[in-house]
Amino acid sequence: MKPLPSVAAVYEQMDQARRxxxxxxNFYPVPDKLQRSVERGQLxxxxxxxxxxxxxxxxxxxxxxxxxSSAAELATAVREVVASISDTITVDVLGPRDRVxxxxxxxxxxxxxxxxxxxxxxxxTKQAEPAPAPPDPEVVLxxxxxxxxxxxxxxxxxxxxxxxxPDEDEMARAIADRKVTVVRAPRESASQIAGMLFSEVTxxxxxxxxxxxxxxxxxxxxxxxxxxxxxxxxxxxxxxLLWVISDNHNAIDRYRHYGYQQDGLIDQVLIRRAP
Amino acid sequence: MKTVLEVLKGIRPEFDFTTSEDFIxxxxxxxxxxxxxxxxxxxxxxxxxxxTDILPENVxxxxxxxxxxxxxxxxx
Numbered sequence: 001m002k003p004l005p006s007v008a009a010v011y012e013q014m015d016q017a018r019r020x021x022x023x024x025x026n027f028y029p030v031p032d033k034l035q036r037s038v039e040r041g042q043l044x045x046x047x048x049x050x051x052x053x054x055x056x057x058x059x060x061x062x063x064x065x066x067x068x069s070s071a072a073e074l075a076t077a078v079r080e081v082v083a084s085i086s087d088t089i090t091v092d093v094l095g096p097r098d099r100v101x102x103x104x105x106x107x108x109x110x111x112x113x114x115x116x117x118x119x120x121x122x123x124x125t126k127q128a129e130p131a132p133a134p135p136d137p138e139v140v141l142x143x144x145x146x147x148x149x150x151x152x153x154x155x156x157x158x159x160x161x162x163x164x165x166p167d168e169d170e171m172a173r174a175i176a177d178r179k180v181t182v183v184r185a186p187r188e189s190a191s192q193i194a195g196m197l198f199s200e201v202t203x204x205x206x207x208x209x210x211x212x213x214x215x216x217x218x219x220x221x222x223x224x225x226x227x228x229x230x231x232x233x234x235x236x237x238x239x240x241l242l243w244v245i246s247d248n249h250n251a252i253d254r255y256r257h258y259g260y261q262q263d264g265l266i267d268q269v270l271i272r273r274a275p
Numbered sequence: 276m277k278t279v280l281e282v283l284k285g286i287r288p289e290f291d292f293t294t295s296e297d298f299i300x301x302x303x304x305x306x307x308x309x310x311x312x313x314x315x316x317x318x319x320x321x322x323x324x325x326x327t328d329i330l331p332e333n334v335x336x337x338x339x340x341x342x343x344x345x346x347x348x349x350x351x
Contacts, residue, residue: 014326022323023314028306031331067326094307124289203302204290239289239302265307 001055001085004043007034010054013045014067017052021069026093026103027054046084048077059160059167061088061274071106078110082272090115090161093268104268112270116162116245120267121252121260123240139229142180142196147172149192150180157212162245162269164209166198174198181229183222185214195222197230206234208242227258243267277319279340279351286311292337299331309334316340322347 004010010029037043037056044062046053051074052067062085068074082089091112093103104114142150151168158165166174174180179201185194194217198210208230213223234240242260244251252262277285283292290303298304304312312334313324324347333343344351 011327011330014329016326018323018326018329022317023310025310028310029329030306201302202305203300205302205305237302239287 001044001046003041004038004045004054006038007031010034010038010043010045013047013052013054016047017050017067017069019050019069024068024071024074024103025066026091027065027067028094046081048080049073051077053077053081055085055089061090061161064089064091066091071102074103075106075109078107082110082112086274088161088274089272091270093270094265096264097266100266100268104270107270110272112272114268115271116159116269117247118162118243118267118269119246119252119262120265121242121244121255122263123259123261125238125240125259135232136225136229138183139181139225140184141178142175142182144172144175146180146182146193147175150175150182150196150198153191153193153196153212153214154210158210161271166209171198181226181233183217183225185217189216191216194220195226197226199230199234201234201237204236204238206237206240208240223254231258276351279337279344282312282315282319283337283340286315296336299335304334312340316344320344320347320349320351322349 014027034043042057044055044057046055050069054065054067056063056065066074066078068077091107093100093107108114147168151166151171154163154165171180180196180198182196183194185191191214193214195213196210197208200207200209211223211226240260242255244255246266280292286308287303292298292303295301295303309331310329313329317323322344324343328343328346332339334340341351
Protein backbone atom coordinates (compact mmCIF):
# COMPACT_ATOMS: atom_id res chain seq x y z
CA MET A 1 0.00 0.00 0.00
CA LYS A 2 1.75 3.16 -1.22
CA PRO A 3 0.90 6.70 -0.06
CA LEU A 4 -0.39 8.79 -2.95
CA PRO A 5 1.92 11.82 -3.19
CA SER A 6 -0.32 14.12 -5.24
CA VAL A 7 -3.66 14.54 -6.94
CA ALA A 8 -1.88 14.27 -10.29
CA ALA A 9 -0.60 10.83 -9.28
CA VAL A 10 -4.18 9.72 -8.64
CA TYR A 11 -5.22 10.69 -12.17
CA GLU A 12 -2.10 9.12 -13.70
CA GLN A 13 -2.82 5.84 -11.95
CA MET A 14 -6.46 6.04 -13.06
CA ASP A 15 -5.19 6.41 -16.59
CA GLN A 16 -3.20 3.17 -16.35
CA ALA A 17 -6.25 1.28 -15.07
CA ARG A 18 -8.44 2.89 -17.71
CA ARG A 19 -6.38 1.87 -20.72
CA UNK A 20 -7.53 -1.72 -20.73
CA UNK A 21 -11.19 -0.98 -21.53
CA UNK A 22 -14.48 0.51 -20.34
CA UNK A 23 -14.56 2.26 -17.00
CA UNK A 24 -15.79 0.30 -14.00
CA UNK A 25 -15.42 2.30 -10.84
CA ASN A 26 -16.76 3.56 -7.54
CA PHE A 27 -14.17 6.33 -7.47
CA TYR A 28 -15.66 9.78 -8.01
CA PRO A 29 -12.78 12.15 -7.41
CA VAL A 30 -13.32 15.71 -6.22
CA PRO A 31 -9.93 17.40 -6.69
CA ASP A 32 -9.98 19.68 -3.62
CA LYS A 33 -11.15 16.87 -1.32
CA LEU A 34 -8.47 14.60 -2.79
CA GLN A 35 -5.88 17.29 -2.18
CA ARG A 36 -6.82 17.52 1.51
CA SER A 37 -6.62 13.74 1.88
CA VAL A 38 -3.20 13.73 0.20
CA GLU A 39 -1.96 16.52 2.50
CA ARG A 40 -3.15 14.63 5.55
CA GLY A 41 -1.44 11.42 4.39
CA GLN A 42 -4.77 9.56 4.29
CA LEU A 43 -4.66 8.37 0.68
CA UNK A 44 -2.97 5.18 -0.53
CA UNK A 45 -3.00 3.12 -3.68
CA UNK A 46 -2.48 -0.48 -4.68
CA UNK A 47 -2.30 -1.64 -8.28
CA UNK A 48 -3.04 -5.26 -9.15
CA UNK A 49 -2.68 -5.94 -12.86
CA UNK A 50 -4.80 -3.31 -14.59
CA UNK A 51 -6.90 -2.58 -11.50
CA UNK A 52 -6.25 0.46 -9.34
CA UNK A 53 -7.38 0.56 -5.72
CA UNK A 54 -7.46 3.86 -3.85
CA UNK A 55 -7.73 3.59 -0.08
CA UNK A 56 -8.60 6.45 2.23
CA UNK A 57 -7.95 6.12 5.93
CA UNK A 58 -10.86 7.17 8.14
CA UNK A 59 -10.33 6.73 11.88
CA UNK A 60 -9.61 3.00 12.37
CA UNK A 61 -10.67 1.69 8.95
CA UNK A 62 -10.14 2.15 5.23
CA UNK A 63 -12.58 3.20 2.48
CA UNK A 64 -11.78 1.24 -0.67
CA UNK A 65 -12.35 2.59 -4.17
CA UNK A 66 -11.51 0.81 -7.40
CA UNK A 67 -10.91 1.68 -11.02
CA UNK A 68 -11.11 -1.34 -13.30
CA SER A 69 -11.90 -2.29 -16.85
CA SER A 70 -13.61 -5.64 -16.37
CA ALA A 71 -15.47 -7.55 -13.70
CA ALA A 72 -13.23 -10.58 -14.11
CA GLU A 73 -10.07 -8.55 -13.51
CA LEU A 74 -11.66 -6.78 -10.57
CA ALA A 75 -12.76 -10.06 -8.97
CA THR A 76 -9.24 -11.47 -9.05
CA ALA A 77 -7.65 -8.23 -7.90
CA VAL A 78 -10.06 -7.71 -4.99
CA ARG A 79 -9.23 -11.09 -3.52
CA GLU A 80 -5.53 -10.32 -3.75
CA VAL A 81 -5.77 -6.87 -2.24
CA VAL A 82 -8.07 -7.90 0.60
CA ALA A 83 -5.68 -10.65 1.60
CA SER A 84 -2.87 -8.09 1.88
CA ILE A 85 -4.68 -5.68 4.25
CA SER A 86 -5.30 -6.32 7.94
CA ASP A 87 -7.53 -3.29 8.64
CA THR A 88 -11.30 -3.20 8.46
CA ILE A 89 -12.26 -2.15 4.92
CA THR A 90 -15.50 -0.66 3.61
CA VAL A 91 -16.54 -0.25 0.01
CA ASP A 92 -19.45 1.79 -1.33
CA VAL A 93 -20.98 0.47 -4.54
CA LEU A 94 -23.15 3.15 -6.11
CA GLY A 95 -25.55 2.99 -9.00
CA PRO A 96 -28.95 1.76 -10.09
CA ARG A 97 -29.79 -1.54 -8.37
CA ASP A 98 -29.26 -3.70 -11.47
CA ARG A 99 -25.70 -2.40 -11.94
CA VAL A 100 -24.79 -2.62 -8.27
CA UNK A 101 -25.84 -6.27 -7.87
CA UNK A 102 -23.02 -7.81 -9.94
CA UNK A 103 -20.28 -5.79 -8.24
CA UNK A 104 -21.71 -6.52 -4.80
CA UNK A 105 -21.54 -10.28 -5.50
CA UNK A 106 -17.98 -9.91 -6.64
CA UNK A 107 -16.97 -8.27 -3.36
CA UNK A 108 -18.99 -10.84 -1.38
CA UNK A 109 -16.96 -13.61 -2.96
CA UNK A 110 -13.81 -11.84 -1.69
CA UNK A 111 -15.02 -11.86 1.93
CA UNK A 112 -17.08 -8.66 2.16
CA UNK A 113 -20.49 -8.69 3.80
CA UNK A 114 -23.42 -6.38 3.28
CA UNK A 115 -23.37 -3.72 6.00
CA UNK A 116 -26.02 -1.22 4.99
CA UNK A 117 -27.94 0.06 2.01
CA UNK A 118 -28.47 3.74 1.40
CA UNK A 119 -31.02 5.25 -0.95
CA UNK A 120 -30.56 8.62 -2.57
CA UNK A 121 -33.53 10.95 -2.28
CA UNK A 122 -33.95 14.00 -4.48
CA UNK A 123 -36.19 17.00 -4.39
CA UNK A 124 -36.35 19.09 -7.53
CA THR A 125 -37.95 22.49 -7.40
CA LYS A 126 -39.25 24.17 -10.56
CA GLN A 127 -38.17 27.61 -9.48
CA ALA A 128 -37.11 29.44 -6.39
CA GLU A 129 -39.63 28.66 -3.67
CA PRO A 130 -40.58 31.49 -1.34
CA ALA A 131 -39.10 31.38 2.12
CA PRO A 132 -41.74 29.61 4.21
CA ALA A 133 -41.36 31.66 7.36
CA PRO A 134 -39.46 34.57 8.88
CA PRO A 135 -35.98 33.63 10.16
CA ASP A 136 -36.09 31.60 13.36
CA PRO A 137 -33.79 33.40 15.85
CA GLU A 138 -32.94 30.16 17.65
CA VAL A 139 -31.51 28.49 14.54
CA VAL A 140 -28.02 29.93 14.24
CA LEU A 141 -24.79 29.23 12.40
CA UNK A 142 -22.51 26.97 14.41
CA UNK A 143 -19.44 28.69 15.84
CA UNK A 144 -15.84 27.55 15.84
CA UNK A 145 -16.04 26.35 19.42
CA UNK A 146 -18.82 23.91 18.49
CA UNK A 147 -16.63 21.73 16.25
CA UNK A 148 -15.66 19.13 18.84
CA UNK A 149 -19.17 18.86 20.29
CA UNK A 150 -20.74 18.52 16.84
CA UNK A 151 -18.21 15.95 15.63
CA UNK A 152 -18.81 14.00 18.86
CA UNK A 153 -22.57 14.26 18.43
CA UNK A 154 -22.38 12.73 14.95
CA UNK A 155 -19.94 10.05 16.05
CA UNK A 156 -22.39 9.01 18.79
CA UNK A 157 -25.54 9.19 16.68
CA UNK A 158 -24.37 7.70 13.40
CA UNK A 159 -22.65 4.62 12.02
CA UNK A 160 -19.09 5.50 11.05
CA UNK A 161 -18.89 2.83 8.37
CA UNK A 162 -21.97 4.13 6.57
CA UNK A 163 -22.35 7.84 7.09
CA UNK A 164 -19.06 9.52 6.03
CA UNK A 165 -18.87 11.26 9.40
CA PRO A 166 -16.68 14.37 9.41
CA ASP A 167 -13.89 14.45 11.96
CA GLU A 168 -13.26 17.55 14.08
CA ASP A 169 -11.04 19.18 11.42
CA GLU A 170 -13.60 18.73 8.67
CA MET A 171 -16.33 19.96 10.99
CA ALA A 172 -14.29 23.07 11.81
CA ARG A 173 -13.86 23.76 8.08
CA ALA A 174 -17.58 23.25 7.50
CA ILE A 175 -18.39 25.68 10.30
CA ALA A 176 -15.98 28.26 8.85
CA ASP A 177 -17.71 27.80 5.47
CA ARG A 178 -21.12 28.43 7.11
CA LYS A 179 -22.40 24.95 6.28
CA VAL A 180 -23.62 24.05 9.76
CA THR A 181 -26.61 25.43 11.64
CA VAL A 182 -27.56 24.53 15.20
CA VAL A 183 -30.25 24.97 17.78
CA ARG A 184 -28.52 25.41 21.10
CA ALA A 185 -29.69 23.52 24.15
CA PRO A 186 -30.98 25.38 27.21
CA ARG A 187 -28.27 26.12 29.77
CA GLU A 188 -29.54 23.58 32.25
CA SER A 189 -29.26 20.84 29.65
CA ALA A 190 -26.44 18.30 29.74
CA SER A 191 -25.65 18.81 26.07
CA GLN A 192 -24.57 22.06 24.38
CA ILE A 193 -26.43 21.41 21.14
CA ALA A 194 -30.08 20.39 20.78
CA GLY A 195 -29.81 19.75 17.05
CA MET A 196 -27.63 20.37 14.02
CA LEU A 197 -27.88 20.42 10.26
CA PHE A 198 -24.85 20.14 7.96
CA SER A 199 -25.41 20.89 4.28
CA GLU A 200 -23.30 21.65 1.25
CA VAL A 201 -24.51 23.98 -1.49
CA THR A 202 -22.94 24.04 -4.95
CA UNK A 203 -24.71 26.38 -7.32
CA UNK A 204 -28.20 25.02 -7.92
CA UNK A 205 -27.64 21.78 -5.95
CA UNK A 206 -27.46 21.04 -2.28
CA UNK A 207 -26.57 17.90 -0.37
CA UNK A 208 -28.05 17.51 3.09
CA UNK A 209 -25.23 15.64 4.78
CA UNK A 210 -26.37 15.37 8.38
CA UNK A 211 -29.49 16.38 10.23
CA UNK A 212 -29.38 15.20 13.82
CA UNK A 213 -31.35 16.03 16.95
CA UNK A 214 -29.95 15.14 20.36
CA UNK A 215 -32.12 12.38 21.91
CA UNK A 216 -32.82 14.57 24.95
CA UNK A 217 -34.39 17.20 22.68
CA UNK A 218 -36.55 15.07 20.42
CA UNK A 219 -40.26 15.91 19.98
CA UNK A 220 -39.53 19.60 20.54
CA UNK A 221 -39.64 20.51 16.82
CA UNK A 222 -35.89 21.16 16.79
CA UNK A 223 -35.45 19.16 13.57
CA UNK A 224 -38.34 20.93 11.82
CA UNK A 225 -36.89 24.33 12.67
CA UNK A 226 -33.48 23.36 11.35
CA UNK A 227 -34.79 22.08 8.04
CA UNK A 228 -37.10 25.06 7.52
CA UNK A 229 -34.11 27.34 7.93
CA UNK A 230 -32.17 25.13 5.48
CA UNK A 231 -34.81 25.45 2.77
CA UNK A 232 -35.16 29.16 3.45
CA UNK A 233 -31.38 29.59 3.04
CA UNK A 234 -31.41 27.64 -0.25
CA UNK A 235 -33.67 29.88 -2.29
CA UNK A 236 -31.56 29.43 -5.44
CA UNK A 237 -31.21 25.65 -5.15
CA UNK A 238 -33.20 23.53 -7.60
CA UNK A 239 -31.89 20.07 -6.78
CA UNK A 240 -31.81 18.90 -3.17
CA LEU A 241 -30.10 15.58 -2.43
CA LEU A 242 -29.58 13.35 0.56
CA TRP A 243 -28.78 9.74 1.38
CA VAL A 244 -30.91 7.75 3.81
CA ILE A 245 -30.57 4.26 5.25
CA SER A 246 -33.01 2.09 3.32
CA ASP A 247 -34.78 0.60 6.34
CA ASN A 248 -35.07 3.87 8.26
CA HIS A 249 -38.73 4.24 7.36
CA ASN A 250 -39.36 7.07 9.79
CA ALA A 251 -36.66 9.17 8.17
CA ILE A 252 -37.85 8.29 4.65
CA ASP A 253 -41.39 9.34 5.57
CA ARG A 254 -40.08 12.59 7.03
CA TYR A 255 -38.06 13.39 3.91
CA ARG A 256 -41.08 12.63 1.71
CA HIS A 257 -43.04 15.07 3.84
CA TYR A 258 -40.51 17.72 2.83
CA GLY A 259 -40.78 16.83 -0.86
CA TYR A 260 -37.93 14.34 -1.39
CA GLN A 261 -38.41 11.17 -3.43
CA GLN A 262 -36.17 8.12 -3.87
CA ASP A 263 -34.53 8.54 -7.28
CA GLY A 264 -33.36 4.97 -7.89
CA LEU A 265 -29.70 5.42 -6.99
CA ILE A 266 -28.49 3.15 -4.22
CA ASP A 267 -25.27 2.84 -2.27
CA GLN A 268 -24.53 -0.68 -1.09
CA VAL A 269 -22.06 -0.41 1.77
CA LEU A 270 -20.00 -3.56 2.19
CA ILE A 271 -17.54 -4.35 4.92
CA ARG A 272 -14.64 -6.71 5.47
CA ARG A 273 -13.89 -6.59 9.17
CA ALA A 274 -10.32 -6.84 10.40
CA PRO A 275 -9.43 -10.51 10.76
CA MET B 276 -25.47 10.06 -32.89
CA LYS B 277 -26.60 11.92 -29.76
CA THR B 278 -25.66 15.54 -29.33
CA VAL B 279 -23.69 16.58 -26.26
CA LEU B 280 -26.78 18.35 -24.98
CA GLU B 281 -28.86 15.17 -25.33
CA VAL B 282 -26.25 13.22 -23.38
CA LEU B 283 -26.30 15.83 -20.62
CA LYS B 284 -30.10 15.97 -20.50
CA GLY B 285 -30.13 12.17 -20.18
CA ILE B 286 -28.09 12.46 -17.00
CA ARG B 287 -29.71 15.50 -15.39
CA PRO B 288 -32.98 16.31 -17.12
CA GLU B 289 -33.95 18.97 -14.59
CA PHE B 290 -31.25 21.43 -15.68
CA ASP B 291 -30.94 23.69 -18.70
CA PHE B 292 -27.33 23.14 -19.71
CA THR B 293 -27.45 25.89 -22.34
CA THR B 294 -27.54 28.55 -19.64
CA SER B 295 -24.34 27.65 -17.78
CA GLU B 296 -20.66 28.14 -18.49
CA ASP B 297 -19.63 25.99 -15.52
CA PHE B 298 -21.76 22.93 -14.84
CA ILE B 299 -19.67 21.96 -11.80
CA UNK B 300 -19.71 25.35 -10.03
CA UNK B 301 -23.39 25.77 -10.87
CA UNK B 302 -24.20 22.43 -9.24
CA UNK B 303 -25.55 20.79 -12.39
CA UNK B 304 -23.04 17.93 -12.34
CA UNK B 305 -21.45 16.38 -9.25
CA UNK B 306 -18.53 13.96 -9.06
CA UNK B 307 -20.80 10.93 -9.62
CA UNK B 308 -22.38 12.65 -12.64
CA UNK B 309 -18.93 13.41 -14.09
CA UNK B 310 -18.00 9.72 -14.13
CA UNK B 311 -21.46 8.85 -15.47
CA UNK B 312 -20.99 11.45 -18.21
CA UNK B 313 -17.59 10.04 -19.18
CA UNK B 314 -19.16 6.58 -19.52
CA UNK B 315 -22.03 8.00 -21.56
CA UNK B 316 -19.63 9.84 -23.87
CA UNK B 317 -17.59 6.64 -24.30
CA UNK B 318 -20.69 4.67 -25.24
CA UNK B 319 -22.36 7.35 -27.35
CA UNK B 320 -19.29 8.11 -29.45
CA UNK B 321 -17.43 4.77 -29.33
CA UNK B 322 -14.32 6.15 -27.65
CA UNK B 323 -12.34 5.51 -24.47
CA UNK B 324 -11.57 8.71 -22.63
CA UNK B 325 -8.26 8.44 -20.75
CA UNK B 326 -8.15 8.53 -16.96
CA THR B 327 -6.06 11.69 -17.06
CA ASP B 328 -8.90 13.38 -18.96
CA ILE B 329 -11.55 12.57 -16.33
CA LEU B 330 -11.23 16.03 -14.90
CA PRO B 331 -13.94 18.52 -13.98
CA GLU B 332 -12.44 21.15 -16.32
CA ASN B 333 -12.96 18.84 -19.31
CA VAL B 334 -16.71 18.65 -18.72
CA UNK B 335 -17.21 22.15 -17.35
CA UNK B 336 -19.41 23.34 -20.22
CA UNK B 337 -20.54 22.29 -23.67
CA UNK B 338 -17.53 23.86 -25.38
CA UNK B 339 -15.12 22.00 -23.07
CA UNK B 340 -16.89 18.68 -23.71
CA UNK B 341 -16.76 19.26 -27.46
CA UNK B 342 -13.06 20.07 -27.18
CA UNK B 343 -12.52 16.84 -25.23
CA UNK B 344 -14.38 14.85 -27.88
CA UNK B 345 -12.39 16.57 -30.60
CA UNK B 346 -9.23 15.22 -28.98
CA UNK B 347 -10.62 11.72 -29.61
CA UNK B 348 -11.48 12.50 -33.23
CA UNK B 349 -15.17 13.21 -32.64
CA UNK B 350 -16.92 16.32 -33.93
CA UNK B 351 -20.41 16.14 -32.39
